[in-house]
Amino acid sequence: MILYLMCFFLFLVGVYGVITKRDLIKIILSIGIMGYSVNLFLILIAYRTNALAPILKKGVEISASGMVDPLPQALVLTSIVIELGITALMAALAIRIYQKYDTFDITQIRRLKG
Numbered sequence: 500m501i502l503y504l505m506c507f508f509l510f511l512v513g514v515y516g517v518i519t520k521r522d523l524i525k526i527i528l529s530i531g532i533m534g535y536s537v538n539l540f541l542i543l544i545a546y547r548t549n550a551l552a553p554i555l556k557k558g559v560e561i562s563a564s565g566m567v568d569p570l571p572q573a574l575v576l577t578s579i580v581i582e583l584g585i586t587a588l589m590a591a592l593a594i595r596i597y598q599k600y601d602t603f604d605i606t607q608i609r610r611l612k613g
Contacts, residue, residue, distance in 0.1 A: 502543055509536035523593045523603040534582040538575045545571035
């Protein structure tokens with residue numbers, strides 16, 4: 500139970516960073532922290548004590564209840580790839596904004612308009 504609470508706390512740290520920080524780079528990192536906490540939560544849900552990987556071998560009998568569900572693992576791998584693409588896109592946008600306005604501070608960017 501404490502692992503789920505720590506995962507939720509990590510998500511709240513990311514939300515805090517998105518809401519309160521004014522630097523674009525810190526906002527991008529906070530969004531990454533939120534994504535990683537969701538991935539961790541999915542893996543925690545799929546965890547089973549003393550379970551085996553869902554790989555079948557000849558001569559080894561394993562019941563379905565003794566295996567780990569591979570679906571959350573596949574979802575997390577897909578999520579990691581999508582998060583990497585989103586982070587790269589946000590970093591590219593931040594670089595273009597810096598080239599145009601010479602700042603990462605969003606309050607100054609809002610004032611400059613144009």
